Amino acid sequence: MKQFPDINKIKLLEKNSQKNGSGILYEELLGIWKFKYVWGKDSDEIKNITSSILQVLLARLELKSKNKEDQINYEIKNSINLGLLNITFIGSAELKGLRPLLVFYFEKLKISISSFPIFNKELKKPEEKKMPFFSLVGISTKDNWLCARGRGGGLAIWVKS
Secondary structure: OOOOOOHHHHHHHHHHHHHHOOOOOHHHHOEEEEEEEEEOOOOOOEOHHHHHHHHHOOOEEEEEEOOOOOOOEEEEEEEEEEOOEEEEEEEEEEEEOOOOEEEEEEEEEEEEEOOEEEEEEEOOOOOHHHOOEEEEEEEEOOOOEEEEEEOOOOEEEEEEO
């Protein structure tokens, strides 16, 4: 059974990461992360309905190395599945600062049924000030979890698959 930190431990990790950085390294983020839980902006309670829906939809965050040398840039994919229907956002992400922030934007939206593409759309890059990001709070390579706070204030935890 995987051990996840409770909200109090996460808040301590977050305080520490704001002061000293999370210590999360480029390589540790590589891989496929399955969504597990989300907490609201100012809440100590897991948002059970949202969390359950995202779990049922197999929400995933995937980070791949874009350039092995630079150790800051990723290809990012965010996807959900509903039966054979797959919705995937594909884009670029970059580690910034000491904390660090994972700043990203999506360049493409792909919808497919099974592996058959039915919709493809190019997306515009938002201006720098409006870019989405995850403030990386903590990671456990032992228990394979990652915790981050999104631009909107929600706190999420993912499990590496």
